[in-house]
Amino acid sequence: MRKLFAALVVSTALAGAAQATTVYPLDRATILAGSPFDFKVEFSSVVKPEDVKITVNGQDYKAALGKDVQFVAEEKVKDKVAGSAVILRNLTIANAGDYKVEVSAGSETKSVTWNVYNTGTTPKAKNIIFMLGDGLSVAHRTAARLMSKGMTEGKANGRLNMDDLDRMAFIGTSAADSITTDSANTMSAYMTGHKGAINSLGVYADRTADTLDDPRVETIGEALRRQTKKSIGIVATSEIEDATPAAVVSHTRRRDDKAEIVGMMFDLRPDVILGGGSAYFLPQATNGSKRKDDKDYIKMFQDAGYKLATDKNELAAATNADKILGLFHTGNMDVALDREFLKKGTVGKFPNQPGLVDMTKTAIDQLSKNPEGFFLMVEASNIDKMTHPLDNERAVVDTIEFDQAVGVAKDFVARNPDTLLVVTGDHTHGITIVGMIDDEAEGTEMREKVGVRGFPNYVDANKDGFPDSVDVTKRLAMFVSNYPDHYETFRPKLDGPFSPAVQNDKKEYVANEAYKDVPGAVFVQGNLPKDASSGAHTVDDVVLQATGPASENFKGYMEQSDVYKVLADAFALGVKQTN
Amino acid sequence: MKKSFGAQLSRRRTLGFVVGLPLLMVGGRGEASDDLTFDDLYGKISVLGLEFSEKVKKLAGKPVAMRGFMAPPLKAEAQFFVLTEVPMSICPFCSSDSDWPDNIVVVYLNRKQTFTQPNETIEVRGTLEVGSWTDPDTGFVSRLRIRDAAYQAV
Numbered sequence: 001m002r003k004l005f006a007a008l009v010v011s012t013a014l015a016g017a018a019q020a021t022t023v024y025p026l027d028r029a030t031i032l033a034g035s036p037f038d039f040k041v042e043f044s045s046v047v048k049p050e051d052v053k054i055t056v057n058g059q060d061y062k063a064a065l066g067k068d069v070q071f072v073a074e075e076k077v078k079d080k081v082a083g084s085a086v087i088l089r090n091l092t093i094a095n096a097g098d099y100k101v102e103v104s105a106g107s108e109t110k111s112v113t114w115n116v117y118n119t120g121t122t123p124k125a126k127n128i129i130f131m132l133g134d135g136l137s138v139a140h141r142t143a144a145r146l147m148s149k150g151m152t153e154g155k156a157n158g159r160l161n162m163d164d165l166d167r168m169a170f171i172g173t174s175a176a177d178s179i180t181t182d183s184a185n186t187m188s189a190y191m192t193g194h195k196g197a198i199n200s201l202g203v204y205a206d207r208t209a210d211t212l213d214d215p216r217v218e219t220i221g222e223a224l225r226r227q228t229k230k231s232i233g234i235v236a237t238s239e240i241e242d243a244t245p246a247a248v249v250s251h252t253r254r255r256d257d258k259a260e261i262v263g264m265m266f267d268l269r270p271d272v273i274l275g276g277g278s279a280y281f282l283p284q285a286t287n288g289s290k291r292k293d294d295k296d297y298i299k300m301f302q303d304a305g306y307k308l309a310t311d312k313n314e315l316a317a318a319t320n321a322d323k324i325l326g327l328f329h330t331g332n333m334d335v336a337l338d339r340e341f342l343k344k345g346t347v348g349k350f351p352n353q354p355g356l357v358d359m360t361k362t363a364i365d366q367l368s369k370n371p372e373g374f375f376l377m378v379e380a381s382n383i384d385k386m387t388h389p390l391d392n393e394r395a396v397v398d399t400i401e402f403d404q405a406v407g408v409a410k411d412f413v414a415r416n417p418d419t420l421l422v423v424t425g426d427h428t429h430g431i432t433i434v435g436m437i438d439d440e441a442e443g444t445e446m447r448e449k450v451g452v453r454g455f456p457n458y459v460d461a462n463k464d465g466f467p468d469s470v471d472v473t474k475r476l477a478m479f480v481s482n483y484p485d486h487y488e489t490f491r492p493k494l495d496g497p498f499s500p501a502v503q504n505d506k507k508e509y510v511a512n513e514a515y516k517d518v519p520g521a522v523f524v525q526g527n528l529p530k531d532a533s534s535g536a537h538t539v540d541d542v543v544l545q546a547t548g549p550a551s552e553n554f555k556g557y558m559e560q561s562d563v564y565k566v567l568a569d570a571f572a573l574g575v576k577q578t579n
Numbered sequence: 580m581k582k583s584f585g586a587q588l589s590r591r592r593t594l595g596f597v598v599g600l601p602l603l604m605v606g607g608r609g610e611a612s613d614d615l616t617f618d619d620l621y622g623k624i625s626v627l628g629l630e631f632s633e634k635v636k637k638l639a640g641k642p643v644a645m646r647g648f649m650a651p652p653l654k655a656e657a658q659f660f661v662l663t664e665v666p667m668s669i670c671p672f673c674s675s676d677s678d679w680p681d682n683i684v685v686v687y688l689n690r691k692q693t694f695t696q697p698n699e700t701i702e703v704r705g706t707l708e709v710g711s712w713t714d715p716d717t718g719f720v721s722r723l724r725i726r727d728a729a730y731q732a733v
């Protein structure tokens with residue numbers, strides 16, 4: 001046994017050495033015909049330029065790839081020479097088919113095969129509305145239905161807007177470097193068709209430290225500008241330069257390059273931009289700025305013809321403008337539960353923020369003025385941002401809000417059947433519903449009141465779709481499967497978003513004692529590493545739903561990178577549309 | 580832990596009353612330094628920027644006392660720490676380390692002090708400094724600082 005194990009280690013090590021050459025795009029990459037991308041080979045040793053041999057389908061690469069590669073003699077990783085590299089930027093492959101790329105230099109060899117796909121010549125859809133609940137998991141939907149509509153004798157008393165979309169698929173959300181994933185790379189896969197590494201946007205993450213030099217792939221925003229005259233809209237409740245909205249336009253290894261992402265957004269000029277995150281638009285001299293330069297992107301966007309809106313009223317008044325930049329918070333916008341009901345979080349500082357429904361309406365009204373059609377991305381960012389800190393009520397109320405925004409999109413689709421509507425998540429969370437918590441159940445400890453049979457007593461007297469209170473005596477017992485040390489209070493957090501753990505001087509997260517004295521609270525020891533501040537993303541599949549032209553292509557199991565192919569085909573992005 | 584808190588508190592109170600050393604006093608209302616709260620910092624908060632409150636402008640260069648939480652130091656050897664309104668609970672997947680809240684105050688100590696537990700409210704006393712400044716060692720940009728400061732758990 002021991003001997004066998006040793007032999008396995010040796011063979012694995014050898015295989016590792018032989019495989020250490022890396023080619024980007026990776027093996028099995030799918031590439032839209034005609035879309036620009038960067039090609040890079042990272043050798044694991046220093047090689048001579050004359051020894052580098054690259055063939056594509058057995059022929060010298062220059063014919064297929066169109067240009068000469070640039071040779072980099074030595075690339076460094078943490079001050080150590082990691083090996084040589086070759087780079088070829090901004091190349092395109094016009095013809096669909098499989099491309100076997102074989103690379104060798106000295107003892108190093110590597111072979112990858114790319115699939116270049118084309119689209120139909122005629123667009124199937126004029127518009128696409130792509131709506132993403134960040135972290136949207138099955139339990140969020142179920143809880144939203146139960147909380148918003150109620151249930152009698154086992155049958156839902158109403159349906160969510162999401163419940164009646166025509167087609168669906170299970171989506172795998174893993175990253176190029178891990179089964180786990182992050183909102184950056186998974187949205188980037190939806191928006192480029194390429195799976196990247198965790199935290200990356202519109203690039204294959206290479207080994208060099210520079211976060212902005214990594215091999216790029218085309219984003220849907222760029223493809224739309226290259227091939228169509230459609231309008232582009234980006235709407236989110238997070239900072240607009242946060243990972244998900246950024247993925248429509250950006251290229252960086254590191255989603256935290258938010259100042260640079262604002263610049264990339266400016267370069268592409270989406271027609272409607274609505275969300276939070278003004279801090280990265282303000283020059284550093286302004287209090288509240290998070291930039292480290294003097295660029296005033298508010299002014300730059302205004303000079304480029306954008307009407308600025310900074311609250312709900314200005315958004316309502318902005319609809320006569322050609323282009324709209326709506327920034328409603330310096331950071332992430334507040335969640336619906338705080339904004340509309342509890343007035344907690346940062347609502348005191350930013351009291352007049354629009355919600356996702358208003359933003360979606362405005363975006364659709366504005367974008368649909370373009371006779372060429374539009375692409376709109378809408379993200380309910382805070383489903384994720386509230387499930388991370390185990391604040392399930394806030395996450396579910398934002399899921400209800402997201403569903404109401406889906407309702408706005410469905411109304412548009414009903415009037416404009418040439419619109420493809422996609423509703424999905426980008427990854428899941430470990431949230432699940434364990435029956436009810438019934439305050440009136442017998443028992444002195446709160447755990448005795450968990451998992452009780454029956455139906456919750458949320459009330460929606462004003463029929464706005466939101467429960468009048470989340471703090472009812474028979475409420476959903478929702479828990480997250482993975483967590484840091486924290487105090488479980490068994491109750492909604494009425495004083496502001498939950499902050500389960502805080503960091504100590506060893507950078508470990510310990511339970512936040514602010515919740516220690518909540519009646520019934522118990523200490524829960526974390527099951528994540530101590531450097532985890534909150535619940536982590538989970539690897540479970542996401543459910544995608546869709547309606548409208550080309551939605552029949554969503555079925556079975558798909559990678560999120562495959563979804564891009566459906567979007568590209570719906571808009572015939574393989575073909576220049578000149579009308 | 581709790582017990583030592585109480586003991587510390589009463590000792591400081593006693594010293595404050597009897598000896599009257601301003602640095603060691605708790606509360607400090609109407610005393611040598613003015614109380615400043617996180618709510619006091621900005622008079623106008625908007626998407627287009629924040630404006631310091633009249634109180635902050637008035638107290639610039641003057642001794643202040645402020646309560647909050649000590650964020651874990653950026654570097655062990657850093658000369659300063661960040662005072663926050665609530666204990667820091669940064670989420671590595673949904674935001675970056677650079678995403679500090681708007682209303683932080685950077686504290687430069689007058690002498691080395693050990694770092695506190697994250698759940699512990701502290702009171703910082705020192706001289707308020709107002710305006711943008713970049714820490715030469717770390718590049719950390721701050722807009723409000725308390726210099727020549729000392730702190731104690733409360």
